[in-house]
Amino acid sequence: MTDPFTEELDALRANSLHRRLRVMTNAADDAGAAVDLVVAGRLVNFSSNDYLGLANDPLLRDAAKAAIDRYGVGAGASRLVCGTRPIHAQLEERLAAFKRTEAALTFSSGYAAAWGALSALVDKHDVLILDKLAHACLVDAARASRALIRVFPHNALGKLEDHLTWARREHPHARIVVITEAVFSMDGDRAPLAEIVQLKNHHGALLLLDEAHAVGVLATHGRGLATELGLGREIDVHMGTLSKALGVSGGYLAGRRSLVELLINRARSFIFSTAPPPALAAAALAAVEFLESDAGERRRLALWQNIRLLASQLPPAPHGAKSIASSAIFPWIVGGEADAVEYSNRLAKAGFFAPAIRYPTVPRGSARLRLTVTARHQPESIHALGRALATLSRREPRD
Numbered sequence: 001m002t003d004p005f006t007e008e009l010d011a012l013r014a015n016s017l018h019r020r021l022r023v024m025t026n027a028a029d030d031a032g033a034a035v036d037l038v039v040a041g042r043l044v045n046f047s048s049n050d051y052l053g054l055a056n057d058p059l060l061r062d063a064a065k066a067a068i069d070r071y072g073v074g075a076g077a078s079r080l081v082c083g084t085r086p087i088h089a090q091l092e093e094r095l096a097a098f099k100r101t102e103a104a105l106t107f108s109s110g111y112a113a114a115w116g117a118l119s120a121l122v123d124k125h126d127v128l129i130l131d132k133l134a135h136a137c138l139v140d141a142a143r144a145s146r147a148l149i150r151v152f153p154h155n156a157l158g159k160l161e162d163h164l165t166w167a168r169r170e171h172p173h174a175r176i177v178v179i180t181e182a183v184f185s186m187d188g189d190r191a192p193l194a195e196i197v198q199l200k201n202h203h204g205a206l207l208l209l210d211e212a213h214a215v216g217v218l219a220t221h222g223r224g225l226a227t228e229l230g231l232g233r234e235i236d237v238h239m240g241t242l243s244k245a246l247g248v249s250g251g252y253l254a255g256r257r258s259l260v261e262l263l264i265n266r267a268r269s270f271i272f273s274t275a276p277p278p279a280l281a282a283a284a285l286a287a288v289e290f291l292e293s294d295a296g297e298r299r300r301l302a303l304w305q306n307i308r309l310l311a312s313q314l315p316p317a318p319h320g321a322k323s324i325a326s327s328a329i330f331p332w333i334v335g336g337e338a339d340a341v342e343y344s345n346r347l348a349k350a351g352f353f354a355p356a357i358r359y360p361t362v363p364r365g366s367a368r369l370r371l372t373v374t375a376r377h378q379p380e381s382i383h384a385l386g387r388a389l390a391t392l393s394r395r396e397p398r399d
């Protein structure tokens, strides 16, 4: 029998869109942060979302170990059956306090949180209006919800307003939900939140804001973009993940108590999935407590020093680097998929890890190195990365 799968794989290879897994060993520094990776030699990692270096932090490790000793490993059932432990409730209370909302609910991933939100909030009579660059989990969840979907070009307020006007006129009784990100995952820029809030309020719509890359990074104690702009109360559904700056795994939604009660009753990815392991909830709780401490705020400010340093050291990319220091994410846009892979390989030879991000994660022809910086990078490494990229961009990618 012929292998039914190879044809598609060959097509991916032919288009430089084939991906493979790389097994990486962390090389932790003295404080336990994994800044370096070991992939065929030691590389300085500029691709992690562990912005504060918490994933390997002794505080989180100890919290997880203590929780394993107390609660075991698996939760044993879904949250609604018998999987809810005190640590889940504690984490949710703390997250609500952190986000300054009435309540919060955790999910096994940010991806699951997106599915939970949209499966609970809308059906085929409703309208979802998404930014074109919204994360794949939001796009997938939107499609699965069967709601009508409208997409506006990235951060294009005029088009968003057109969609809102249309939705209100054509579907006067529908629930309308605007969906965007605080910090965009592949571009590192921010949503014009004040203007979006004004528009959604004017048209009586709700706003779901995904703060995956803003929490831990923006605003005092890393409370995120909405807090930074004083708009926390205007956000109907706060979404985030425990797996980026918080260094653990899992997602959350936060807002009114009634929202969380509705989610508990309707969010399919919450209801039909085993509760997250208590040890992960314990580690995430330790991460939130750390963020709210003085040491946490110092760590966040150290991240910002590195963000500003990388912004000053990045040479222009072949397709123009947006080296605005608006988050820990710097897209270094190469353009062609094959060229981006080549840049990434050459960067690895120079001692740095930054994989090529290609379609379908970003649009075709805008393949890039997505460079991220963390609080744990040494300034010398950031300078050296800037020099390496400058050298590479002076050469033709495939000479």
Ligand SMILES: *Cc1c(COP(=O)(O)O)cnc(C)c1O
Residues within 6 Å of the ligand: 109, 110, 111, 112, 135, 137, 181, 185, 210, 212, 213, 241, 242, 243, 249, 250, 251
């Ligand atoms: C990573 C990410 C998610 C998904 O979170 P996970 O916890 O990794 O499942 C959702 N939204 C955005 C913007 C992300 O970058």
